Amino acid sequence: xxxxxxxxxxxxxxxxxxxxxxxxxxxxxxxxxxxxxxxxxxxxxxxxxxxxxxxxxxxxxxxxxxxxxxxxxxxxxxxxxxxxxxxxxxxxxxxxxxxxxxxxxxxxxxxxxxxxxxxxxxxxxxxxxxxxxxxxxxxxxxx
Amino acid sequence: xxxxxxxxxxxxxxxxxxxxxxxxxxxxxxxxxxxxxxxxxxxxxxxxxxxxxxxxxxxxxxxxxxxxxxxxxxxxxxxxxxxxxxxxxxxxxxxxxxxxxxxxxxxxxxxxxxxxxxxxxxxxxxxxxxxxxxxxxxxxxxx
Amino acid sequence: xxxxxxxxxxxxxxxxxxxxxxxxxxxxxxxxxxxxxxxxxxxxxxxxxxxxxxxxxxxxxxxxxxxxxxxxxxxxxxxxxxxxxxxxxxxxxxxxxxxxxxxxxxxxxxxxxxxxxxxxxxxxxxxxxxxxxxxxxxxxxxx
Amino acid sequence: xxxxxxxxxxxxxxxxxxxxxxxxxxxxxxxxxxxxxxxxxxxxxxxxxxxxxxxxxxxxxxxxxxxxxxxxxxxxxxxxxxxxxxxxxxxxxxxxxxxxxxxxxxxxxxxxxxxxxxxxxxxxxxxxxxxxxxxxxxxxxxx
Numbered sequence: 001x002x003x004x005x006x007x008x009x010x011x012x013x014x015x016x017x018x019x020x021x022x023x024x025x026x027x028x029x030x031x032x033x034x035x036x037x038x039x040x041x042x043x044x045x046x047x048x049x050x051x052x053x054x055x056x057x058x059x060x061x062x063x064x065x066x067x068x069x070x071x072x073x074x075x076x077x078x079x080x081x082x083x084x085x086x087x088x089x090x091x092x093x094x095x096x097x098x099x100x101x102x103x104x105x106x107x108x109x110x111x112x113x114x115x116x117x118x119x120x121x122x123x124x125x126x127x128x129x130x131x132x133x134x135x136x137x138x139x140x141x142x143x
Numbered sequence: 144x145x146x147x148x149x150x151x152x153x154x155x156x157x158x159x160x161x162x163x164x165x166x167x168x169x170x171x172x173x174x175x176x177x178x179x180x181x182x183x184x185x186x187x188x189x190x191x192x193x194x195x196x197x198x199x200x201x202x203x204x205x206x207x208x209x210x211x212x213x214x215x216x217x218x219x220x221x222x223x224x225x226x227x228x229x230x231x232x233x234x235x236x237x238x239x240x241x242x243x244x245x246x247x248x249x250x251x252x253x254x255x256x257x258x259x260x261x262x263x264x265x266x267x268x269x270x271x272x273x274x275x276x277x278x279x280x281x282x283x284x285x286x
Numbered sequence: 287x288x289x290x291x292x293x294x295x296x297x298x299x300x301x302x303x304x305x306x307x308x309x310x311x312x313x314x315x316x317x318x319x320x321x322x323x324x325x326x327x328x329x330x331x332x333x334x335x336x337x338x339x340x341x342x343x344x345x346x347x348x349x350x351x352x353x354x355x356x357x358x359x360x361x362x363x364x365x366x367x368x369x370x371x372x373x374x375x376x377x378x379x380x381x382x383x384x385x386x387x388x389x390x391x392x393x394x395x396x397x398x399x400x401x402x403x404x405x406x407x408x409x410x411x412x413x414x415x416x417x418x419x420x421x422x423x424x425x426x427x428x429x
Numbered sequence: 430x431x432x433x434x435x436x437x438x439x440x441x442x443x444x445x446x447x448x449x450x451x452x453x454x455x456x457x458x459x460x461x462x463x464x465x466x467x468x469x470x471x472x473x474x475x476x477x478x479x480x481x482x483x484x485x486x487x488x489x490x491x492x493x494x495x496x497x498x499x500x501x502x503x504x505x506x507x508x509x510x511x512x513x514x515x516x517x518x519x520x521x522x523x524x525x526x527x528x529x530x531x532x533x534x535x536x537x538x539x540x541x542x543x544x545x546x547x548x549x550x551x552x553x554x555x556x557x558x559x560x561x562x563x564x565x566x567x568x569x570x571x572x
Contacts (some may be wrong), residue, residue, distance in 0.1 A: 197487040
């Protein structure tokens with residue numbers, strides 16, 4: 001059971017960073033997992049008519065942040081230290097759903113990966129892996 | 144259904160690169176997936192008494208290669224162009240099982256990820272993502 | 287000598303994607319290199335008062351794109367297939383300069399890395415490596 | 430000035446891990462940099478007649494380790510937590526020189542990159558970036 005569920009993550013982020021989740025919907029937060037939807041907007045397009053790379057990168061970061069918040073509770077200042085992303089398929093002008101899972105939640109680092117799929121597609125449009133640095137006193141868990 | 148199953152992948156690799164799979168067992172090859180086991184040997188240890196990073200990297204590469212061979216058939220000269228790996232937990236002196244899945248099988252590139260778990264452990268010891276370049280005429284498939 | 291210099295890259299991008307470089311200044315394009323500056327704006331901030339990760343990711347992508355355009359000429363539809371980024375230090379509210387260099391310019395793929403430094407800082411704030419897919423007929427060069 | 434020079438790094442590694450550098454020559458250790466040479470041996474070959482990916486990965490790891498040891502002194506148990514590598518060109522059967530530079534040396538993490546070039550080649554055969562976890566009490570230094 002996560003320390004924060006989808007509503008808890010959304011409320012916490014809104015309290016510390018109003019508007020930060022304007023483009024996102026936290027669909028679900030589970031046991032070291034989170035599902036976050038990017039709501040399509042024209043400003044996310046790049047030439048060729050597809051959601052831009054930075055928009056997908058920001059989505060991956062947001063989904064992993066939701067999973068971390070669910071697991072460690074309301075800690076504002078986790079910091080992304082590393083992101084690796086493969087762009088697999090064009091998205092077009094669609095919402096994109098990201099599924100994040102934490103693979104390690106240590107005292108100092110959290111590592112996880114994210115799979116992103118455009119609304120209605122059967123194959124993923126991108127994958128990412130991320131590392132978060134967790135400030136001292138924030139993590140409940142073991143290494 | 145893969146073009147080569149576990150026995151087919153093993154036989155093909157043995158025919159083109161005898162001894163290459165000496166340390167490995169191809170446990171299963173499925174639809175764009177492969178499970179490969181690294182059989183522990185003392186020469187894989189590094190100080191601290193754990194299977195070395197390069198051994199895990201080679202395992203990830205081998206598991207993804209098995210998945211690619213299953214999907215595209217007996218093509219010797221696929222080339223790894225990119226590998227990203229996170230080391231999550233010490234392995235100790237154990238076998239390690241790698242589960243690879245292809246996320247994209249294009250005409251020119253294949254992209255996938257691999258989760259590795261030490262024998263008997265409940266949490267993964269490493270994750271990796273890889274890109275393979277596929278030579279012209281090798282890929283049967285789609286985008 | 288690049289096929290497009292800084293003014294040429296800027297003019298080409300403005301012609302195919304008006305406004306795309308609004309936040310950027312292409313400072314220099316050399317032999318398989320490019321220097322691009324991100325002009326700081328408050329909307330790039332994230333909590334903690336520093337330029338956001340996605341803003342740095344977009345900068346890295348832009349700098350590498352400038353280096354690729356300089357090397358292959360005015361080709362609109364190169365596609366970023368992979369990005370790996372390490373966030374090293376907080377930027378604060380400053381401009382950021384990115385130095386990109388192409389390490390390989392093949393017929394199908396271009397690979398390079400980018401070092402980013404906040405204005406006035408002595409140490410880099412981020413590093414990235416990227417892979418671009420180059421469409422057929424676009425690349426002048428060898429594999 | 431590094432805390433350990435090339436001879437110091439070599440002697441330290443030999444004392445804690447005899448034989449670990451059998452395949453390597455630490456050519457130089459500078460201010461947060463190291464140059465390490467992989468001495469070619471037939472067992473490093475893979476089909477196609479080129480030095481294998483895992484051999485290059487191990488070289489990158491070794492070169493970064495040498496740079497870290499130079500910067501933090503004789504600390505055995507630094508741990509590689511992340512490695513990202515792009516394979517750019519075939520090596521053939523040649524020695525390979527790796528140039529590592531530390532981009533960040535924090536209290537807990539060290540991040541750097543490595544450029545690898547086959548003996549006699551003018552262009553790099555691979556690039557890598559790595560993250561090391563530094564145990565408490567090991568790091569002398571700064572942020």
